[in-house]
Amino acid sequence: MLNYAIKRLLLLVPVFLAVSVVIFMIIHLVPGDPIDNMIQIGSSPEQKAALIARYGLDQPLLLQYGVWLRNLLRGDLGDAMILRRPVFQLIAENLPHSLRLGGLAFLFSTVVGIATGALAALFKDSWIDRSVMALILLGSTLPSFWLGLLMIMVFAVQLEWFPVSGARSWTALVLPVLTIGLHGVALVARVTRAAMLDIGRRDFVLMLHAKGLSHRRIQLQHVLRHALLPVVTILSLRIGWIVGGAVTIEFVFARPGLGSLLITSLAQRDYPVVQGCLLMLAMAVMLGTLLGDLVQAGMDPRVRDNLR
Amino acid sequence: MSAFASSPLWRVLRTWRGGVSLAVLLAIALAAIFAPWVAPYPYDIQNLSATNKAPSLAHWLGTDEFGRDVLSRIIYGARTSLTVAMAAIFGSVTLGMGLGAAAGYFGGLFDRIVTAIVDLTWSFPEVLIALIFVAILGAGLYSTMVAISIAYLAQFARLTRAQIMAIKSETYVEAAANLGSGHLHILFRHLLPNAITPVIVAGMLAIGDAIILEATLGFFGLGVQPPKPSWGAMMSSGTGQIFLAPWTILGPGVAIAIAVVSINLFGDALIEALDIRNRVREV
Numbered sequence: 129m130l131n132y133a134i135k136r137l138l139l140l141v142p143v144f145l146a147v148s149v150v151i152f153m154i155i156h157l158v159p160g161d162p163i164d165n166m167i168q169i170g171s172s173p174e175q176k177a178a179l180i181a182r183y184g185l186d187q188p189l190l191l192q193y194g195v196w197l198r199n200l201l202r203g204d205l206g207d208a209m210i211l212r213r214p215v216f217q218l219i220a221e222n223l224p225h226s227l228r229l230g231g232l233a234f235l236f237s238t239v240v241g242i243a244t245g246a247l248a249a250l251f252k253d254s255w256i257d258r259s260v261m262a263l264i265l266l267g268s269t270l271p272s273f274w275l276g277l278l279m280i281m282v283f284a285v286q287l288e289w290f291p292v293s294g295a296r297s298w299t300a301l302v303l304p305v306l307t308i309g310l311h312g313v314a315l316v317a318r319v320t321r322a323a324m325l326d327i328g329r330r331d332f333v334l335m336l337h338a339k340g341l342s343h344r345r346i347q348l349q350h351v352l353r354h355a356l357l358p359v360v361t362i363l364s365l366r367i368g369w370i371v372g373g374a375v376t377i378e379f380v381f382a383r384p385g386l387g388s389l390l391i392t393s394l395a396q397r398d399y400p401v402v403q404g405c406l407l408m409l410a411m412a413v414m415l416g417t418l419l420g421d422l423v424q425a426g427m428d429p430r431v432r433d434n435l436r
Numbered sequence: 437m438s439a440f441a442s443s444p445l446w447r448v449l450r451t452w453r454g455g456v457s458l459a460v461l462l463a464i465a466l467a468a469i470f471a472p473w474v475a476p477y478p479y480d481i482q483n484l485s486a487t488n489k490a491p492s493l494a495h496w497l498g499t500d501e502f503g504r505d506v507l508s509r510i511i512y513g514a515r516t517s518l519t520v521a522m523a524a525i526f527g528s529v530t531l532g533m534g535l536g537a538a539a540g541y542f543g544g545l546f547d548r549i550v551t552a553i554v555d556l557t558w559s560f561p562e563v564l565i566a567l568i569f570v571a572i573l574g575a576g577l578y579s580t581m582v583a584i585s586i587a588y589l590a591q592f593a594r595l596t597r598a599q600i601m602a603i604k605s606e607t608y609v610e611a612a613a614n615l616g617s618g619h620l621h622i623l624f625r626h627l628l629p630n631a632i633t634p635v636i637v638a639g640m641l642a643i644g645d646a647i648i649l650e651a652t653l654g655f656f657g658l659g660v661q662p663p664k665p666s667w668g669a670m671m672s673s674g675t676g677q678i679f680l681a682p683w684t685i686l687g688p689g690v691a692i693a694i695a696v697v698s699i700n701l702f703g704d705a706l707i708e709a710l711d712i713r714n715r716v717r718e719v
Binding site: 143146147150151153154157265269270271273274277278280281285292365367368369371372373375376379380390391394395399402406409410413414417 | 556558559560561562563564567568570571572573575644648651652655656657658671674675678679682685686689692693696697700
């Protein structure tokens with residue numbers, strides 16, 4: 129297991145380098161000159177040259193990447209062009225908000241998703257099953273940001289149960305978590321239900337029936353346990369999906385966080401901040417996937433052997 | 437007639453899901469194509485004496501902050517949303533199929549490079565990939581198209597590669613090779629025709645996802661720029677009026693929901709009729 133963990137961790141290094149190259153290139157590939165956005169109208173060419181030198185834009189590309197990567201590993205992500213503060217500081221302020229939202233949404237999706245999926249499988253073809261299937265269809269087809277807006281309209285504007293936006297209190301987390309969660313619940317419930325129905329047809333289940341165990345006990349104690357494996361697989365494959373959901377939903381609810389920071393900086397063309405945010409979000413996806421893989425490998429020895 | 441009666445399309449239309457969803461999709465497409473004749477008002481005519489008006493007989497879905505007719509803007513917005521989504525997925529399927537087929541057929545180093553890139557992008561959420569490329573290309577109609585295209589590329593490369601791998605050692609492929617057929621002949625005459633159906637159906641289903649992604653980018657203000665309407669951008673400007681004029685958000689949202697649900701239902705019916713569920717949904 130330790131062997132597997134080390135190999136899996138080493139695999140992250142080339143992935144990280146590839147992602148960092150793409151993100152580094154953003155500032156060089158954008159149409160227009162980012163420096164032009166920073167200088168005041170009427171500045172002299174000398175002032176522009178000084179700015180270019182300050183950001184090192186006159187150096188060879190490979191050298192610039194090397195310097196950028198070295199600074200990055202030291203935790204120095206450069207200075208924001210518009211906000212004129214270290215990007216690292218901006219990210220440090222916004223990260224806890226995103227982690228809280230993403231973590232809670234993940235927890236909610238997993239727990240509620242497995243519970244509703246199991247319930248649907250247990251009462252297959254009943255009204256419970258049918259309403260869960262309808263929920264899955266809605267949860268996987270409605271755009272999440274629209275769902276968020278609907279939640280705001282109903283629960284914040286009309287009923288005034290929760291705040292419309294911001295992150296001042298814990299109650300402000302309820303609607304965003306529910307919005308991301310409904311998508312997650314739909315995914316997890318669909319996989320749980322399908323896996324339980326699939327495993328319910330295996331021979332050992334027939335054997336348990338022959339032994340005289342009750343249907344409910346077989347489903348919850350034996351079938352559900354085996355069905356958790358594909359659920360973990362899907363969760364580890366699609367964990368980045370929670371990150372993507374958080375980006376969108378933070379913006380909808382005007383919550384502080386990496387997603388909001390990324391989108392406002394994109395609109396303002398503040399590229400050092402864009403790079404920093406994209407890098408953090410990419411790392412979140414990579415580490416989340418790694419964690420999911422490790423859990424999966426811990427549960428299923430076959431996964432460990434697959435990685436030579 | 438008998439050929440039609442046994443064709444997959446007829447089997448799709450016979451189910452209520454297939455029939456209803458196809459009818460809805462056709463209606464949306466026709467409304468988008470003939471928008472200048474269907475829409476009651478032009479999309480950009482402002483009426484500042486009738487801003488944020490609730491739905492009425494004159495304006496069925498109300499008016500927005502500039503007094504523009506919401507229904508007309510939804511109909512014109514369908515043009516943007518559907519064009520961007522379909523063009524993006526078309527590019528994605530074409531390029532992805534080429535990459536996946538070449539990787540699966542030739543194998544070797546090229547296959548390992550393609551597989552590595554596909555695996556890398558696979559774990560990333562589409563919205564994040566699209567945002568990276570919008571950051572590079574700048575906001576706007578064409579960069580949104582390209583960004584969405586790239587976001588879904590891995591899906592089709594992976595799917596095509598899996599199909600090709602599954603059939604490339606079949607006897608008829610071997611026979612074609614023994615008869616002296618070239619690589620391109622085998623690829624285009626024998627492998628792709630047998631691999632293409634699941635990829636096309638997956639592409640059709642992906643149009644629904646692409647509509648949502650386009651709307652999300654539009655909602656962020658990174659898609660089509662005003663005054664051109666798109667469903668996402670309409671909701672984006674509607675958020676400022678969420679207390680005053682909730683219909684400016686409800687209308688485009690319902691339009692997206694109807695379009696996406698119809699695409700999913702039609703795709704599902706098609707998968708059922710072609711009996712290819714196992715081949716499309718391999719995660």
